[in-house]
Amino acid sequence: MASENGNLVELRDVHKIYRRDRIEIPVLQGVNLNVKQGEFLALMGPSGSGKSTLLNLIAGIDLPTKGEVRVAGESLGTLASERLSRWRARHVGFIFQLYNLIPVLTAAQNVELPLLLTRLSGKERRDRVKLALELVSLADRDNHYPRMLSGGEEQRVAIARAIVADPTLLVADEPTGDLDAKNATEILTLLKRLNEELKKTIIMVTHDPHAAERAHVTVHLDTGVLAP
Amino acid sequence: MKFVRLVLANLMRAKRRTFLTVFSIAIALFLFCTLRTVITSFEASLRASNASRLIVRHASSLVFPLPLSYKERIAQVAGVAGVSYGNWFGGYYQNPKNQFAQFAVDISTFFDLFPEVLLQPAEKDAFRSERTACIVGRGLAKKYGWKIGDQIPIIGTIFPGEWRLTVRGIYAGETRDTDENTIFFHWDYLNESLPDVRKNQVGIYWVKIASADMAAAASRSVDALFENSSQPTKTETEKAFQAGFISMIGNVQLLLSILGSAIVFAIMLVTINTMMMAARERTTEIAILKTIGFTDRLVLLLVGGEALLLSLLGGALGCGLAAIVFHESDFTAGGFFPNFRVLPETIGLGLVLAAVMGVLSGLVPAVQAGRLKIANALRKVV
Numbered sequence: 001m002a003s004e005n006g007n008l009v010e011l012r013d014v015h016k017i018y019r020r021d022r023i024e025i026p027v028l029q030g031v032n033l034n035v036k037q038g039e040f041l042a043l044m045g046p047s048g049s050g051k052s053t054l055l056n057l058i059a060g061i062d063l064p065t066k067g068e069v070r071v072a073g074e075s076l077g078t079l080a081s082e083r084l085s086r087w088r089a090r091h092v093g094f095i096f097q098l099y100n101l102i103p104v105l106t107a108a109q110n111v112e113l114p115l116l117l118t119r120l121s122g123k124e125r126r127d128r129v130k131l132a133l134e135l136v137s138l139a140d141r142d143n144h145y146p147r148m149l150s151g152g153e154e155q156r157v158a159i160a161r162a163i164v165a166d167p168t169l170l171v172a173d174e175p176t177g178d179l180d181a182k183n184a185t186e187i188l189t190l191l192k193r194l195n196e197e198l199k200k201t202i203i204m205v206t207h208d209p210h211a212a213e214r215a216h217v218t219v220h221l222d223t224g225v226l227a228p
Numbered sequence: 229m230k231f232v233r234l235v236l237a238n239l240m241r242a243k244r245r246t247f248l249t250v251f252s253i254a255i256a257l258f259l260f261c262t263l264r265t266v267i268t269s270f271e272a273s274l275r276a277s278n279a280s281r282l283i284v285r286h287a288s289s290l291v292f293p294l295p296l297s298y299k300e301r302i303a304q305v306a307g308v309a310g311v312s313y314g315n316w317f318g319g320y321y322q323n324p325k326n327q328f329a330q331f332a333v334d335i336s337t338f339f340d341l342f343p344e345v346l347l348q349p350a351e352k353d354a355f356r357s358e359r360t361a362c363i364v365g366r367g368l369a370k371k372y373g374w375k376i377g378d379q380i381p382i383i384g385t386i387f388p389g390e391w392r393l394t395v396r397g398i399y400a401g402e403t404r405d406t407d408e409n410t411i412f413f414h415w416d417y418l419n420e421s422l423p424d425v426r427k428n429q430v431g432i433y434w435v436k437i438a439s440a441d442m443a444a445a446a447s448r449s450v451d452a453l454f455e456n457s458s459q460p461t462k463t464e465t466e467k468a469f470q471a472g473f474i475s476m477i478g479n480v481q482l483l484l485s486i487l488g489s490a491i492v493f494a495i496m497l498v499t500i501n502t503m504m505m506a507a508r509e510r511t512t513e514i515a516i517l518k519t520i521g522f523t524d525r526l527v528l529l530l531v532g533g534e535a536l537l538l539s540l541l542g543g544a545l546g547c548g549l550a551a552i553v554f555h556e557s558d559f560t561a562g563g564f565f566p567n568f569r570v571l572p573e574t575i576g577l578g579l580v581l582a583a584v585m586g587v588l589s590g591l592v593p594a595v596q597a598g599r600l601k602i603a604n605a606l607r608k609v610v
Contacts (some may be wrong), residue, residue: 004327061606085521089521094520096606098518102513104237104241105237109237113517116230116231116234117521117522134562
């Protein structure tokens with residue numbers, strides 16, 4: 001998966017420009033970044049600096065205006081929409097700030113979603129879901145709907161959903177941004193465990209310096225440029 | 229199959245809205261089936277018409293009778309193989325809501341002219357040998373719970389008074405198009421009970437011709453016989469008579485087809501709106517599914533599948549309800565539609581229509597969902 005020099009993620013001169021009406025808004029301006037396999041990287045920066053945009057490019061849910069984003073051996077800009085979706089399903093687990101669970105599905109059904117895209121049998125899917133929920137200490141809440149869970153529990157279900165298909169890369173967009181201190185600490189501990197025990201490569205966007213302390217590497221983004 | 233649960237969960241998200249949408253589709257399809265059945269009933273009555281049977285009536289109108297003496301003269305016409313006659317009785321059973329067709333018929337010739345009326349030989353004998361006997365169609369017998377030996381009081385409107393008839397036979401139709409909702413009784417019983425001034429008057433003559441291709445010539449010959457009399461006739465095939473009867477109320481088929489299509493179209497617009505609202509409310513969730521790796525095509529199929537399932541549910545409910553209601557109630561619209569039953573073809577057509585409604589109503593939201601850009605959708609909420 002990683003390149004010869006051990007990089008799982010490689011960004012080369014990445015630019016992202018949004019267009020509103022006739023106005024061009026440059027969000028990323030020539031970003032270069034390498035993330036090694038097994039690394040836990042924190043991406044910090046003020047609001048509007050382009051953190052989430054950068055994360056979206058790495059996760060393959062947006063494409064750069066210019067430059068190359070290479071993740072897990074694929075240059076994402078060259079993939080057509082359907083192939084990019086399949087690539088995401090295989091390689092990326094996404095954790096959102098607002099958890100973004102499907103409210104009409106139970107915790108187990110939410111976790112199962114990525115597995116619906118695989119060829120696993122019903123029993124294999126159930127086993128994997130159980131394992132993922134045990135990993136986030138929520139095995140006893142499998143039949144609970146999101147409205148029955150606390151914020152911290154919802155985020156743990158979201159993490160279980162992100163890891164259940166055993167992706168190459170976990171990306172987290174301010175995963176503790178909507179949680180109190182206690183729950184935030186639990187989530188960060190969980191992410192750290194996933195990195196250390198399961199050797200998951202994690203890229204986490206955060207505003208919180210304490211959260212960033214858990215990472216091996218912290219990079220700062222300001223007005224679309226990575227700080228040296 | 230593994231995605232069905234996701235589709236069902238989404239449909240159950242707003243139970244009231246789903247129920248109301250399914251219900252409105254069901255009503256549209258119920259009305260469609262009803263209107264379509266009116267058309268198929270017309271067609272069935274035309275199909276049931278015998279091409280080798282002519283109807284002779286007064287040239288001015290059905291309400292004017294013809295003399296009984298015409299029978300022998302009609303029988304002499306070249307190509308005529310048999311003549312029978314009868315009167316439309318126009319009564320009701322117990323109360324005016326219980327309307328159905330009753331005919332006083334000449335027993336000696338009736339079965340020769342109407343071979344499609346099937347009766348057990350013993351019942352036929354019993355019917356022939358008793359002046360107040362009648363035979364009833366299988367549909368009527370089932371509707372009112374009549375059995376052989378029952379006395380049926382029929383209240384006359386054209387022929388006032390209470391007429392007590394005894395059921396001596398329950399007939400079946402030769403084909404599914406044959407009317408099984410009529411009572412036939414002795415014309416003699418009616419005739420004898422009338423005042424002298426109304427005696428020996430016949431409403432309709434039925435004429436059997438040797439072959440269908442002689443219909444036009446025989447019709448002209450019959451009418452020519454009475455052309456200069458005070459009671460001229462109009463002779464036509466049974467099919468032409470039925471078609472003329474139907475055309476008296478205008479181009480019903482076209483009207484009903486337009487009406488049925490308009491109802492379905494209106495409900496389809498409502499369903500499109502509902503599906504678009506439902507998809508719009510779930511923009512973020514659709515973006516989440518795509519982030520997880522659901523392809524554009526899969527998302528399109530899931531959203532479109534919801535609309536299709538919703539429409540098929542409503543369609544099955546509406547068509548099924550129409551079939552059950554009209555079957556169980558033995559609805560005949562006062563005898564006007566003796567074969568009013570929802571045909572399997574109509575149910576099939578209704579379900580196809582529901583499927584088309586589902587596909588069309590799901591098309592716009594499904595395409596929108598399929599085209600949704602994840603980053604744009606997430607930027608609004610995250």
